[in-house]
Amino acid sequence: MTKKMKNPLNRRLPRELKSEFGKYLVIFLFFIMVISLVSGFLVADTSLHTAYLDAFDKYNIEDGNFAYAEEASDDAIAAIEKDGKVKVYANFYKEEDTDDFESTFRAFGERNDIDKVCLLDGDMPKADTDVAIDRLYAKNHDLEIGDKFGVAGKDLTISGIVALSDYSTLYQNASDMMFDNDKFGVGVMTDAGFAALRENHLYYNYSWSYDTAPEDDAEAKDMAEDLMPILAENGMLTNFLPEYLNQAIIFAGDDMGGDMSMILAFLYIVIVILAFVFSITISNNITKEANVIGTLRASGYSRGEMVRHYLIMPMLVLLVAAVVGNVLGYTWLEQIFANQYLASYGLTTYEVLLNPQAFVLTTVIPLILLFIINFVMLTVKMRISPLQFIRRDLSKRMKKKAFRLNTKIPIMRRFQMRVIFQNFPNHVMIFFGVFFANFILMFGMILQPMLAHYQNTITDNVLSAYQYILKTPAETETGGAEKFCFGSLDTLPEKRSSESVSLYGVKPDSDYVKLHSSGKKVDISTAYAEKYGVEKGDTITLKDPYGSDKYKFEVGGIYDYPSTIAVFMEQDLFRQTFDYDSDYFNAYFSDQKIKDIDDALISTEITVDDLTKTSRQLIRSMGSMMNLFLVFGALMFVLILYLLSKIIIEKNAQSISMVKILGYNNREINRIYLHSTTIVVILCILITIPISSLVMKEVVEVVFFEYSGWITYYMPAVTYVKVAASGIICYAIVAFLLNRKVKKIPMSDALKNVE
Structure with a gap:
C-alpha cells in the first residue's frame, strides 16, 4: 500500500507566514488583546457575582430593614411578625465621627442571626474595645489589625478585617447618589462593647426576613407595600427600606450585571470590525496571489483544496491567539478586573470559577465567524476561472472607466485622489476603526474632567457651608x-x-x-x-x-x-x-x-464633603479602569490603522514600483500614497470626534440615570484636543512603520504580474 503524499501546498505556509509576518503579528496581537480583556473580565465578573449571589443564603441577608424613633416593645414586634408574616431582628447601630481622621463610623453589635459577617483577616472582636472593620474602610485609611482609632472619644482596637454582607457597597443613606468607602465605614463589636459606646446617635434599626421569600422584585414590592402599614401601626416609622431598593445591598450586584452587558456589547462591536478587516485582508491576498492561484488551479488543484489552503493560516493564527488570550484572561487580567471591583465594593470571599460562556464568546464565536467570512469570501473568489486568475481579471463585472478629474488640479493632488478613490473600502473601515478607537479614548479621558466640573459646580452653588437636619426643633x-x-x-x-x-x-x-x-x-x-x-x-x-x-x-x-x-x-x-x-x-x-445644639438632637449634618462624595468615589474607584481604556484605545488605533494602511500599500505595490522606475523618489512616493492615507485618517479623526461625543453623551446619561441624583454631561474643549492629538500621534507611529515598508518595495515588482 502506497503512503499518501502530503499536500505540497502546506509547504507554502511557513513562507507565507514569513512574508506576511507583520500582518499576521498585528492580527495575532489584536486578537490576544481582545480575547484576554473580555475573558479576564467575564471570569472575574462571573466569579465575584456568583459569590455575591451565594452570600444571600450563606450570610442570611435581610429582606429589608426599618427604623423607629424609639425602641419597639416586645408586643409590637410580636404583632408585626404575626400580621406581616415576617421574622424581625434588632439590628441597632450607633453612628459617630472618628477622632483621628475625617469620617463617620457606623458600629453594630454582634450579628449571629441575620446579615452575618464574613471574616477576611484577623479575629472577630472579643474585648469590649475590639472592633472588626470593613476592608475598604481599613485600606482607605491605612488601618491594619492591631491599630487603634478614636470614635467619639473612645479608642477602639482593630481585631479583624471583615465584609458585612448587607454593606457590599458603603452607602450611608438610601438617598445618597453614590457610596463612599472613604468617609463612611462600618464595623462590628461585641454586644458589651457596643453598649459601652455613647448613645447620642443610636438608631433603632430592625431587619426583617419573610416567612416565605418573594420570587422576584415585583412580588417583593407587593409584600413590602403590605408590610409598611403594619409597621406604621406599631411605632413611629422613620425609615423603611426593602432589600430590592437597598443600594448598600443591590448596587454591587447590579453593577456587575450591567458591566457584563457593556463588555459583551464591546466584544460584538470589535468582532464586527475584525470581520470587515478580515474580508478586506482576504480579498487583498487573493488579488496579490492571483497568478499563483491561477497556475495551481490550471495544474489540477480543485477549488476546495485552494479554499482549505487559504483557510489554514488565519484560523491557526486565531486559534493560537485564543489559547494565549484565555491563559492571560484566567490569570493576570482576571486579577486586574477582580481588583477593580474589590477596590470599590466590600465583597465576601470568592473563588475563581471556570466560565464556559467566556470560552464560547471569546474563542468559539470568533473562530466560527472567521471561518464563515473566510469560507464565503474564498468560495466566491474561487469561482473565477484559472485563466482569469492568471490574467488578474478578478472582477466579474465590467471594469468601470475611472471618472475624469479636472486637469487644473495639480498632478500630485490628482494622484492622491486616485489612491483615495481606489481604496475606498479600506478607508471606510479606517473610518469605523477610528470612530471606535476615538470613542474608547474619549471614554477613558472624560471621567476626570466631568467629575471635576461637577465638583466645582457643587462647590460654587452650595446653599451653605453647613446644613443641620434636627430630630426635634432646637x-x-x-x-x-x-x-x-x-x-x-x-x-x-x-x-x-x-x-x-x-x-x-x-x-x-x-x-x-x-x-x-x-x-x-x-x-x-x-x-x-x-x-x-x-x-x-x-x-x-x-x-x-x-x-x-x-x-x-x-x-x-x-x-x-x-x-x-x-x-x-x-x-x-x-x-x-x-x-x-x-x-x-x-x-x-x-x-x-x-x-x-446637643449632638443627640442633630439627625444629619450636611457639608460640602457630603455633597461631593459622588465625584470623589467615582474618581477613586474608576480611575485605574479609565487608564485601561486609554491604553486599549491607543493600541486599537495603532493596530487597525497599521493593518489597513499596510493593505493599501501592498495593494499598490506594483504602482509604487512603477513610479520608482519613472524617477520618483521616496519622499514623492510618500506624498502620493502615505499622504493620501494621512488625509483620510485626519479627516476621520476630525469627523468622528464630535460623533463620538454625541454618542458618549447619550451613553453617560443612560448610565447615570439609574443612579440617585444627577451628574451633568460635560466635555471640555481640551479633551477634544487630547483625543485628536492621541489619534495623530498613534498614526504618526503607523506612518513611520509604513514609510520603511514603502522604501523596501523593489523596482522589479513593476515587471511582475504584467496584465
Missing part, C-alpha cells in the same frame, strides 16, 4: 444661622424606580436660597430638571415614601443647585402642605459650625 445662638423646614418625598416609579427628593421650605427673604417662585409654586433644582426633563410651568407629582399620599406641585422656576434632586418652596407652603404648625422648623442653614 434653638441656636450661632450668628447667621437660618431656620428652614426639611423633608423628603419620592418620585413616582415611572421612568425608573422611585428616587428620594429633598424638600426645602425656606423664608421668602432667605439669605441662603433666593427663590424664583412664590405662593403655591415651587422651584426645582437643576439636577431634577435635567434628569427628568421638567421645565418651568410643568406639574410634578411626588409620593410619601412611607404611605400612599401623593402631592402635586407646579414648577415656577429652576434653581441652580446641581448636587441634589430637590424642590424649594416657601416655608408657609411647606407647613400647609404637610400640616405643620405655623412656627415649625427642623433644620438650619449656617456658614459656621453650630456648636450649641
